[in-house]
Amino acid sequence: MAETIRSLQGQTLPPYDIIVVDDCSTDETAAVAEAAGAWVIRPPKNKGSKAGAQTFALPLVATEFVMALDADTTLAPDAIERMSKAFDDPEVAAASGSVIPRHIRSVWERGRYVEYMFAFSFYKRIQDGYGKPLISSGCFSLYRTDKLREVGGWSNRTLAEDMDLTWTLYQRGSKVRFMPDAVCYPIEPHNLDLMRKQLRRWSHGFIQNVQLHWQGVLGLGYLRSMVSLALWDSIIASIGYLFAIPLLAILVNVAFLFAYVLDAPVILIPVLLSALPRRELGKALASFPSYFPLRVANAVMMLKAAFLELVLRRPFRVYEKGH
C-alpha cells in the first residue's frame, strides 16, 4: 500500500488527491495509507467488492478525471502522464495501460508474465486500432469523472466490474483507449490457490457480462466479434483442449499432443519482441514454459464457470481477492 502511494506521489503528472478506501479492513491498511499521505475513507460496513468500495469514494472526487488503482499495483513514473494523452479526444471516457507483474518468480507469476506480455504487445494494440479494447483493466484505469458518474460508477452486478463498465461505456457511445506506454506493476497470484480464486472471479465475471450485455454488444461490430470468439474459446476450445486432444492422442495418434504447443511460436514472438527493449529476454524465455500450465488452469476454470452460470444457473457472487 505504501509503495503504491509513493509511486503515485512520484508521478511526472501527480494526482490532485489520493483517496484510499479502507473497506473495513482488520489490518494496518488505514494507518499505513494515512502515514504515506493519502486521504483515507471508511464505509460504515464492508462493501463486499472492489466495485462497491470504489463507488463509495466516487462522490468525493472533485476533479475532471479519476483513476482507479488496486492497492497492490505500482506505476511507472510517467504512467499517468502517458495515459492522460488518451483524453485529448473529448469522446474518450476511459483508458487503460500495460500490465506487467511486479514479481516474476513462481510458475504462476511467470505464466502470467508471458500472458500479459503477449496480450499487451499484440492483441490489445489491435483492439485499440479497431477502437474497441475488450476491457479497461480494473487494476489501473483512468476515467472522465462525469462519464463515470453517468453510469453510476463501478457496478457489483458482475464479478468483473471493469469489463461491465467498459462495455457499458461503449453502449453509451463513449470511446475507450488502450495506452501501451502507460505501465503498471500489480502483484499477481503466486500459487495455485490464489490463482484459482482470481481465475474464478474473472471467468464467472466474463460469463456474467455476456449474459448481461449480449444484446447491446451484438450491435457493436468488432466487440461482438471478440466477445463471440471469446465465448467460443471459453467453452468449445476448452473442451477440445482438456478432453478432445488427450482422447485423440490416446485413441488415434500420439502426435495429436503436438496441438498443445502448436501455437507456441505465435505467442513467443511478441513476448520476445516486447521483452527485448526491457532487457528481459532471459526472463521471457525462462518464463515461457509456465504459460502452458496457466492455460490449462484457465481452460478448467472457464469451463467450470460456463457450466455453473449457463447450465446449472448458479451464479457465483462472492468477491474473493487473491491476496
Next chain:
Amino acid sequence: MFFVLSALLAVPIEAVRTVRGRSSRAAWMLVTRNAALALVMIAALQLFFMGISAIVRYAAEHGKSPLPKTLPIAPVLMALAVLLTVLLTAKALELALRGRAALRARRGRAVLPTRVPSSAD
C-alpha cells in the same frame, strides 16, 4: 487467428481511411507494426512446423514422419471455417434481434432497452 487476421485486414482498412482523408501517421505506424508482427508470427509458425517435422523425420527409422513437411493447410482452413461460422452466427443473431425489434416497434412495442442499464438502475 482472429487477431492475426485483424492485424492484416487493418492495412486495407487504413488505406481506405487514408483515401478518405481520415488517417494519420500515428495510425499507419500502429497498423504497420501490428501487420508486420502478424506476418512474423505466421512465418515463425511455418518455420516451427518445418523444424519439428524435420526432427521427427530424422528420428523416424525409414525417414517417414507422421507430420507433413510444412504447415498442413486443412487444419488452417478448418480453423478459418470455425472462425467465420462463429462471427457469422453472431452477426445473424444481431440481424435477427434487429428484425424482431423493428417488427415489434411497428406493432408499438419495444423489445430492446431504449438505453443501456447502468449500475445506478
